[in-house]
Amino acid sequence: MFRVNGKQRSWYEGMTVADLLRDIGDSHHYAVVRINDKHVSMPYFEKTRIPDNSEVFLIPLIAGG
Amino acid sequence: MIMEYKMETIKTFNYDRPIIEKGYANQTLFIDISVPDISIKPVDEKMKDVFIGGKGFDLWLLWHAVKSTTKWADPDNAICISSGPMGGTPLYPGSGKSIVTTISPLTGSVIDSNVGGYFGPYLKFSGFDTLEVKGKTEKDIVILIDGIDEKVQILETSGLPDDSYDLSAILTEHFAQGKPRHISVVSTGPGAKNTRMGCLNFTWYDLKRKRARYKQAGRGGIGSVFADKRIKAIVARWDTVKVDTNNPADGNALKAVGRKHSKEIAELDPKQNEMATIGTTHLVTIMNDFDLLPTYNFQYGTHPEAVNVGQEVYRRIFDTGYDGCWMGCTVACSHGVKDFVPLTGPYKGTKVFVDGPEYETIAGCGSNLGIFDPHMIVEMNFYCDAYGLDTISVGTSIAFAMECFEMGLIDETHTRGIHLSFGNRLAALEMVHQMAEGDGFGLIVGQGVRQMKSIFAKDYKADPHIMQDIGMEAKGLEFSEYMTKESLAQQGGYGLALKGPQHDEAWLIFLDMVHNFMPTFEQKAEALHWFPMFRTWFGLCGLCKLPWNDIIPEDNKDTREPAKVMKHVEWYAEYYTAVTGKKTKPDEIIRMSEGVYNFQRIFNLKMGFGQRDHDDIPYRAMGPVKPVEYESRRDRYDKELVEKHHVDITGMDTEEKIRLLRKFREALYEELKDAVYKRRGWTANGIPTLETVRRLGIDFPDVLELLKAHGIE
Structure with missing residues (x-):
């Protein structure tokens, strides 16, 4: 299991950030996610695996400035 | 003491x-x-x-x-x-x-x-x-x-x-x-x-x-x-x-909307950017990942060492505790470093508290100088503040001087023996100390990029044309720390900003490049109207813009215009109404800002600026100046020439491709000016029309006289 924005989800071996966003169904809204304390940006979604028992946050918009 | x-x-x-x-x-x-x-x-x-x-x-x-x-x-x-x-x-x-x-x-x-x-x-x-x-x-x-x-x-x-x-x-x-x-x-x-x-x-x-x-x-x-x-x-x-010190028209309404916004930030910031813990440092690695972090005087947008100066490092360096720069603010992003010991300057060897660094300082005094040492950036931050120096202008000016040095436009006879190359941490710090002492080459760097261009050309016989292309200033102000080459909207965000290229007026780079919220020309022009106007309003009211769109409601993505975060805009209208007693809706916020915004444009005109030519930006803000820049993004640029501009690039060398790309991109920027001026109610020369100043109630006699002197009547 792992948590996404505070809610429990099932985890499977090899799951990437891109897999998670496809499962959730609105991947186009997110350019950055945070896995525990580490930010992962869109160019790395396909190759970044989500560890079991991790805490994932979907960052809705980068506003900057 | x-x-x-x-x-x-x-x-x-x-x-x-x-x-x-x-x-x-x-x-x-x-x-x-x-x-x-x-x-x-x-x-x-x-x-x-x-x-x-x-x-x-x-x-x-x-x-x-x-x-x-x-x-x-x-x-x-x-x-x-x-x-x-x-x-x-x-x-x-x-x-x-x-x-x-x-x-x-x-x-x-x-x-x-x-x-x-x-x-x-x-x-x-x-x-x-x-x-x-x-x-x-x-x-x-x-x-x-x-x-x-x-x-x-x-x-x-x-x-x-x-x-x-x-x-x-x-x-x-x-x-x-x-x-x-x-x-x-x-x-x-x-x-x-x-x-x-x-x-x-x-x-x-x-x-x-x-x-x-x-x-x-x-x-x-x-x-x-x-x-x-x-x-x-x-x-x-x-x-x-206390809340009633400001004597709001409706204290209960103010408390209701204020608590809503405070509570939402307290709940969502830990799930989003963690500004209460790491400030704006999260932007460093994100900008780096999207090729937007300025490095080596805005030549490139990414560097493998950027992670060394990102949030994962500063999270451990910042002193923990509440860091609001105003009472009760739940964003509380003003972090600092406790017991920092500078290695140089008058505080060398003594423990000091350093306020910062924020993203702009890390990028300006770090990556853009080829420096990826988190403690050296803290030291630059400390001395810039203590000496009363703007870390953005300092960073962008030293970056320009470093590139001129590496290109041979200036040499050690000009820098008085300092090897002012990218990545030279001690040389960068020495420039800051010299600015404070009013001595050495730092005295020249401290005049800013525009003055340096003039001095280097006149006194050192450096090529003025290449310096015009790589000197990152517009209107005389140094660029703040975002790469704009691949975002036309952000080129406008900087170039059309009233005071010069500072991101507080329009930060559209991510919305344009990553989220693709404004694919058409008209949408870019509309964004370059709405965002500067809304952002201006914070500065009229005594507010910080961070609570508006740096912590976002969870359902924001499902709204019609997510970039505007309209739920918060509505809260701000309620807040204004509760304090002033003047019933206000979101559209009226834009109208309030328009008056002041246009007045400031006319103020520029009064001072001898404020026309189309003054909205120009150096070419490096639009595209690659040197072959190494082109080559670093060759696939992107080649694709643009072939697919967007229908150029046959077979057998073409890099210099020729740079020349062609420049022609197309400079033309696009001029088209953008036209579209934005029209949307803002300005002439093709970038001056507010009579109709605009009358609509906004800024048709004061001396304003009309000034406009008349520029042929607007």
Whole structure:
């Protein structure tokens, strides 16, 4: 299991950030996610695996400035 | 702290403090330090209706203070400081901002810079919506605005420290009468005196850490004007602040909307960008991942070492604890480094507290100089603040000098033996120390990119054309720290900004490049109308923009226009209504800003700027100048030439492709100007039309006369 924005989800071996966003169904809204304390940006979604028992946050918009 | 210093009162002005009414003191404070003279000017309803407060009030007072011929160092130039009608509200996050305006040493026109700390609210609660200071003195002075004892004083001083770090601490203690939280100090340092890029430090007293801390009004050299007038500091003294200190029209409505926004931030920030823990440092690695982090004087947008200066590192370096620059703010992003020991300069070997670094400083004094050492960036941050230097202009100016050095446009005979190459940490720090000392090559770098271009061409015979392309300034102001080459919207965000290329007016780069929220030309022009207008409004009201769109409602993505975060815009309209009693909807917020925004554009015109040519940007902001830049993104650029511009690039060398790409991109930028001017109600030359100024109620006789002189009638 792992948590996404505070809610429990099932985890499977090899799951990437891109897999998670496809499962959730609105991947186009997110350019950055945070896995525990580490930010992962869109160019790395396909190759970044989500560890079991991790805490994932979907960052809705980068506003900057 | 033992320091031998003297302060002698040379002028005292006693006054009866007015009751704050719906966010306004309804009067401004005027000080001419040449005479010296202190007086009060009334604020009428028309001024509130048209200019709202904050930057609007500043601009109105400055407009009357200066002539079209006034230069930054003339006694007539004024420094105006305001908060705004919502400034000083402790319940609503981000409600303690001040805005400072003056005629800039870098641009020769109006500059505005917003800043946290307690000064603006304390000034207002002491009885003044705006402070206007003009004149010059021959001896150092401190100005005290004491709202508790209802007096304003000018004091001649000697023996106070030059740097803002010690000066802030000493003056806080001197005026506190045992209550340091009642004091806010505005000051600068020796770097401001010797350069054109001086900043102002605005303090608040951190009760937990038992020290004065500060935020910076950084942009445009306002600190240099302050130092040139020989003002050591302006001090505000005020008592306890509560929600009703600002006397809102509807306290219950204010509490309701303020609690909603505070609660949402407290709940969502830990799930989103964690600004209460890591400030804006999260942007470093994100910008790097998207090829947007300036490195090596904006040549490239990414570097493998960027992770060394990102949030994962600063999370461990920052001192933990509450870091709001205004009371009760739940964003609380003003982090700092405790017990930092500089390796160079006058504080070498001693433990200091460093306020920062924020993203801009990390990018400006770090990656853009090829420096990826987190502690060296902290040291640059510390000395820039203590010396009263803007970290953005310092970073972008040193980056330009470093590239000129590496290209052989300047050499060690000019830098006086310093090997000013990218990545040379000690050389970068030495430039900062020299700016403070007013000596060496740092004295030239401290004049800013525009002056350097001129000096290098005239005195060192460097090629002016290549320097024009790589010197990252527009309107005379150094670019802040985002790569704009691949975002036309952000090129406009910088180039069409009134004061010069600073991101506080329009930060569209991510919305344009990553989220693709504005694919068409018209959508870009619309964004370059709406976002600058909405962002302007924060500076009219005494607010910080971070609570608006840096922490976002979870359902925002499902709204019609997610980039605008309309739920928060509606809350801000409720907030304005609750404080001022003027019933307001989101569209009216844009209308309020339009008046002030257009007035500032016309102010630029008065000072000899504010036309189409003045919105030009250097080519590096639009595309690759050198073959190495082109090659670093060759696939992207080749694709653009082939697919978008239908060019057959077979057999074409890189230089030729650069030339063609430049032609297309420069034409697009000119088209963007046309579209934005039209949307803003300006002529093709970028001047507001008569219809626009009449619609916005800024058709004052002297405005009409000025427009007429430019053929607008």
